[in-house]
Amino acid sequence: MVPTIEWKDGIVRMLDQTRLPLEVTFFDCRTYHDVAKGIKDLIIRGAPAIGIAAAMGVALGAQEINTKNFKNFYDELEKVCNHIGSTRPTAVNLFWAINRMKEFTLSNKEKPIIEIKKVLIDEANRILQEDIEACKTMGRHGAQFIKDGDTILTRCNAGALATGGYGTALGVIRAAKEEGKEIKVFADETRPVLQGARLTAWELMEDGIAVTLITDNMAGYFMKKGMINLCIVGADRIARNGDVANKIGTYSVAVLAREHGIPFYVAAPLSTIDFNIPSGEHIPIEERNPAEVSHIFGKTQIAPSKVRILNPAFDVTPARYIAAIITEKGCFKPEDIGRLK
Numbered sequence: 001m002v003p004t005i006e007w008k009d010g011i012v013r014m015l016d017q018t019r020l021p022l023e024v025t026f027f028d029c030r031t032y033h034d035v036a037k038g039i040k041d042l043i044i045r046g047a048p049a050i051g052i053a054a055a056m057g058v059a060l061g062a063q064e065i066n067t068k069n070f071k072n073f074y075d076e077l078e079k080v081c082n083h084i085g086s087t088r089p090t091a092v093n094l095f096w097a098i099n100r101m102k103e104f105t106l107s108n109k110e111k112p113i114i115e116i117k118k119v120l121i122d123e124a125n126r127i128l129q130e131d132i133e134a135c136k137t138m139g140r141h142g143a144q145f146i147k148d149g150d151t152i153l154t155r156c157n158a159g160a161l162a163t164g165g166y167g168t169a170l171g172v173i174r175a176a177k178e179e180g181k182e183i184k185v186f187a188d189e190t191r192p193v194l195q196g197a198r199l200t201a202w203e204l205m206e207d208g209i210a211v212t213l214i215t216d217n218m219a220g221y222f223m224k225k226g227m228i229n230l231c232i233v234g235a236d237r238i239a240r241n242g243d244v245a246n247k248i249g250t251y252s253v254a255v256l257a258r259e260h261g262i263p264f265y266v267a268a269p270l271s272t273i274d275f276n277i278p279s280g281e282h283i284p285i286e287e288r289n290p291a292e293v294s295h296i297f298g299k300t301q302i303a304p305s306k307v308r309i310l311n312p313a314f315d316v317t318p319a320r321y322i323a324a325i326i327t328e329k330g331c332f333k334p335e336d337i338g339r340l341k
């Protein structure tokens with residue numbers, strides 16, 4: 001598959017996910033402001049991918065700073081970090097990556113600025129590589145939950161497109177397939193931005209994994225008919241008690257799954273766990289532009305002009321609905337996730 005994001009000859013190249021599946025085009029970021037725009041406008045999206053983009057944005061911003069004095073350099077770098085950190089509030093990977101880049105800078109403060117600029121690029125690339133490895137390991141851990149012949153419901157896109165590559169929820173599905181299991185995937189379309197219809201359906205078809213696209217309101221119908229064996233989703237932030245924020249509508253899927261006795265799993269790397277918050281109530285939920293709801297891709301209007309609209313991008317699934325959280329360190333009951341610290 002085409003890389004979701006890469007550092008290439010001094011620029012950050014993002015696969016433009018707003019254009020998929022109709023066009024495979026790239027958004028080249030030459031400044032950290034471009035990277036912030038890429039994150040905010042969903043050119044790159046998905047919690048781990050947002051983290052990688054943030055790290056590369058910090059490295060790019062570092063190249064733009066013109067000083068030989070460490071204190072001045074670090075002050076400017078903090079401005080870069082604050083700007084990138086203001087793009088999207090829910091996915092904790094964004095803040096995790098920014099903090100890692102800041103700490104890495106401080107731990108290299110004795111080096112000349114020109115050298116610090118170089119090693120920041122290396123560190124951002126390391127975050128990318130570590131994420132790909134984490135997804136593959138997570139996939140191997142999670143594949144045990146999938147049996148030959150299963151049909152899996154997923155929501156949004158938690159695939160290669162949402163990570164450095166391979167994916168979290170879709171990584172588990174890929175690993176099960178690599179083990180030789182015959183599996184099918186039902187992808188929720190995921191209104192309002194349609195990550196399921198546009199991205200998950202595209203990504204799975206590219207990989208030759210059988211995928212059926214359904215609208216968001218069909219999940220209960222297919223669960224009741226016995227056509228879904230398990231659900232696997234990704235996460236944007238996991239609280240210490242195992243509550244999980246993920247794409248809006250995930251909570252409804254989890255409740256439906258419980259009603260039908262279907263296990264509901266979450267796959268996410270450690271960088272998605274926010275050890276600082278005790279429960280999901282503390283997770284900030286991004287409220288996005290109402291035009292995402294009133295219009296299809298800013299083009300076709302589908303609601304009366306000026307109708308009142310709410311557009312929270314995420315919801316929180318309480319830990320009690322989750323059978324297990326799959327991480328690169330193994331699979332955990334949600335109530336045990338806080339111990340991973």
Ligand code: MRU
Pocket residue numbers: 045046047048091155156157158159162163167168169195233234235236246247248313
């Ligand atoms: O608004 P998005 O597209 O960034 O939302 C993405 C999701 O909700 C994903 O399910 C989540 O980030 C996990 S990605 C591995």
